[in-house]
Amino acid sequence: MSLGSLEVYSETHTPSLPLSLKSGSLTQDAVKANFAMFFAKLGLNSTGTSPATGVERFIFVLGGELTLDVVGENAPVQLTYNDYAYLPPGQEHSLSTSSEASLLVFERRYAGQVFRLRKLVPQTPAYDFNIHIMDFSPGEHLNVKEMHYNQHGLLLLAGKGIYRLNEDWHAVQAGDVIWMAPYVPQWYAALGTQPTRYLIYKDTTLDPLETPWLGQGAAASACGCAARSCNAA
Incomplete structure (x- = not known):
């Protein structure tokens, strides 16, 4: 697991490629995309679990607060605005909220380093x-x-x-x-x-x-x- 937090900048950035947003998915219409990119809005007292077998996940917090509990770690981690976490494939974890939270999530099937x-x-x-x-x-x-x-x-x-x-x-x-x-x-x-x-x-x-x-x-x-x-x- 990798955790971090970004500094806050005042600039705004426009995506260089058009994105299609349907039901929270940003890559649904991108037929050749080899990853999933989607918004997740978690309501009060929501929970989430690990992705499918062999899938890695990256979470970026856009707003609110959530708890990340990783199997094998000593204690759960609180993630707030601008925090992020990388979960490698096979790392069992759960997400939970006591209030609302908004996330940007990337998931893809792990391909590994070929060299x-x-x-x-x-x-x-x-x-x-x-x-x-x-x-x-x-x-x-x-x-x-x-x-x-x-x-x-x-x-x-x-x-x-x-x-x-x-x-x-x-x-x-x-x-x-x-x-x-x-x-x-x-x-x-x-x-x-x-x-x-x-x-x-x-x-x-x-x-x-x-x-x-x-x-x-x-x-x-x-x-x-x-x-x-x-x-x-």
């Missing part, structure tokens, strides 16, 4: 890029096809696999180098019988609104992806 990630550079404002080591067992792959404004530089250190860059598929092996331009769809799967390890660079403080060449969008930058073998003769 091991080690960050080599501190995650502080003094550093404007990341260097990661990523390890995949044979057959493991990224759960999603990524696309973002960050650039990547990658060196495959061990193993082999298949890397998708835009609509192109590249067979890669240890010693191969890949550069990924902003907004290029990317995906990886480890093949063969040996684990895969690669080192990857990612810039983190690049402002997409103040970098003119990024404004060309995905179609233009799709030409800016490349895979090169350092093993080729």
